[in-house]
Amino acid sequence: MSSRRRKRIGFNSVTNVDVVKEDVVHRALARLRSIHGLITASLVEPNSAQVLESVDAGSDGKVSAATTFAAGACDIVQVIGLMTASLGDPDELEDVIITLGQRHHLITPLPTAGTDGLLIVVTLDRAHTNLAMARQQLRALGPLLDPPSPSAVTPSRVR
Amino acid sequence: MSARARLLELADEHATGALYLNGRRGGTIFLVHGRIGHVESVLTPGVEALLLRPTYPNERIWADLVLTLRRGETKAAAAAAAQLLRHGSASPVNAEILRRIAMADAALVTLGAVLREAAPTRARFRPGEKHWCEPLRTFAVADVLAEVHRRTGVLAGLTLGVQPDRAVQRVPTLPIERIRLTATQWNITRSADGGNTPLDIAWLLGRDGFATTVAVHQLARIGVLTAAPGPPKSPSLAPVPARHVTIFLSASTR
Numbered sequence: 001m002s003s004r005r006r007k008r009i010g011f012n013s014v015t016n017v018d019v020v021k022e023d024v025v026h027r028a029l030a031r032l033r034s035i036h037g038l039i040t041a042s043l044v045e046p047n048s049a050q051v052l053e054s055v056d057a058g059s060d061g062k063v064s065a066a067t068t069f070a071a072g073a074c075d076i077v078q079v080i081g082l083m084t085a086s087l088g089d090p091d092e093l094e095d096v097i098i099t100l101g102q103r104h105h106l107i108t109p110l111p112t113a114g115t116d117g118l119l120i121v122v123t124l125d126r127a128h129t130n131l132a133m134a135r136q137q138l139r140a141l142g143p144l145l146d147p148p149s150p151s152a153v154t155p156s157r158v159r
Numbered sequence: 160m161s162a163r164a165r166l167l168e169l170a171d172e173h174a175t176g177a178l179y180l181n182g183r184r185g186g187t188i189f190l191v192h193g194r195i196g197h198v199e200s201v202l203t204p205g206v207e208a209l210l211l212r213p214t215y216p217n218e219r220i221w222a223d224l225v226l227t228l229r230r231g232e233t234k235a236a237a238a239a240a241a242q243l244l245r246h247g248s249a250s251p252v253n254a255e256i257l258r259r260i261a262m263a264d265a266a267l268v269t270l271g272a273v274l275r276e277a278a279p280t281r282a283r284f285r286p287g288e289k290h291w292c293e294p295l296r297t298f299a300v301a302d303v304l305a306e307v308h309r310r311t312g313v314l315a316g317l318t319l320g321v322q323p324d325r326a327v328q329r330v331p332t333l334p335i336e337r338i339r340l341t342a343t344q345w346n347i348t349r350s351a352d353g354g355n356t357p358l359d360i361a362w363l364l365g366r367d368g369f370a371t372t373v374a375v376h377q378l379a380r381i382g383v384l385t386a387a388p389g390p391p392k393s394p395s396l397a398p399v400p401a402r403h404v405t406i407f408l409s410a411s412t413r
Binding site for chain 1: 209251252253255256257259260263264295296305306309310313339341343365366367369370371373374377381405406407408410411
C-alpha cells in the first residue's frame with residue numbers, strides 16, 4: 001500500500017459512529033411472514049450451509065432445527081447440481097418443492113446474491129398455504145437481497 | 160486460561176471491546192455488550208476483501224493486494240470498502256450478508272483450531288475497541304461456537320486429503336469425457352496450480368475459506384482436482400458413497 005494513498009484515505013474516515021442501524025437482512029426476510037401458512041424461513045449460504053438469518057411466523061430470534069434444514073437443503077441443491085450436470089442439461093434450478101403430509105418445504109436459489117448465490121429455505125403449513133402464491137412471494141424477495149448490478153459498482157482502488 | 164474460557168468470561172461480564180487471540184497469526188473477536196459483533200482473522204478473507212474483490216477486474220493487481228491483506232495491513236482496504244458502503248455502490252443488505260459470511264469464516268480459524276498456525280494460546284482484551292464495519296446484528300457467543308463446531312465437523316468429514324491449508328492441483332486428464340462446472344467451480348479449478356491451498360484460492364477469488372474448501376472437496380470427488388502432491392490412492396472415478404454426498408447434513412446430525 002503506497003503511503004500516498006494512505007494519506008488520501010484518512011484512517012478517520014472509517015471510525016465508527018455510535019448509531020444502532022436497522023438489521024436490513026432481517027427486515028428483508030421478515031417480509032416472508034406475509035406468506036399464508038408460513039412456519040419458518042431461513043436465508044442460507046449454500047456453499048457453507050451457514051444460516052445467515054431466520055424468521056418464524058411469530059417471534060424473532062433463533063428458529064429451532066433451522067441449521068438441520070439448512071444443511072439438508074444445501075445437500076439437496078448440491079445433489080441436483082450433480083444430477084443435472086451429468087445429464088448435460090444447461091437449465092438452471094428454479095426451486096425445490098418437498099411436499100409432506102402436513103407441510104411443504106420450499107428451497108429457492110437466489111443465484112446472484114452473496115458471494116456465490118444464496119438459498120431461501122421455507123417451511124409452510126400445508127393446510128393454510130397456497131403454494132403458487134408462496135412461490136411468487138419468494139421470487140419477489142430476490143431483488144431485495146441481490147447486490148446492485150456490476151455496472152453500478154464504482155471501481156475503487158486501494159493501491 | 161484458554162481463549163474460549165476468556166471469551167465466555169467476557170460474555171458474562173457484558174464486555175464491549177476487542178479480544179485478540181494468538182497474536183499476529185490469529186484472530187480478533189469484537190464484543191458488543193457480551194455478544195459477538197464481528198470476528199476477523201488475518202488467515203481468512205475479511206469483509207473488506209469480499210466487498211472489494213468484484214471491483215478489481217485485474218487479477219494481478221488483486222493478487223498484490225491480497226499479499227498486503229494477508230500480512231495484516233488492512234486499514235487502506237477497510238477505508239476503501241467503507242467508501243463503497245457510504246456511496247451506496249454496495250447495497251447494505253449484501254454488505255451485511257458478506258459481513259456474516261466473513262465473520263463465520265474468521266470464527267472457525269480463530270476458535271476452531273483447524274489451522275496449525277492459529278492454535279489458541281494467547282488472549283488479550285482491549286475494552287471499547289470496535290470493528291470498522293458496524294454490525295447490524297450481534298450474535299450470542301454460544302451460537303457462534305455452535306457454528307464453529309458444525310464447520311469443524313464438516314471439515315473432519317472431508318476425504319481425499321482435502322484440507323484448508325493443503326495445496327491442490329488440477330488432474331492432468333479428466334476422468335470422464337465431458338464435465339459441467341459452475342463459474343465458481345471453473346475459477347477454483349483455474350487457481351488450483353499445485354501451489355495454492357483452498358485458503359489461498361479463497362483469497363484470490365474473494366470467497367470464504369470454508370466454502371471454498373468444501374467446493375474444492377466437491378471438485379476432488381468428481382475427479383477434477385487432487386490434493387498435491389500426486390494423485391490420491393483410490394481413483395476418484397469410484398462411486399461416491401452416500402455419506403459424502405450429504406456432507407452438511409451428516410455433519411449436523413452426527
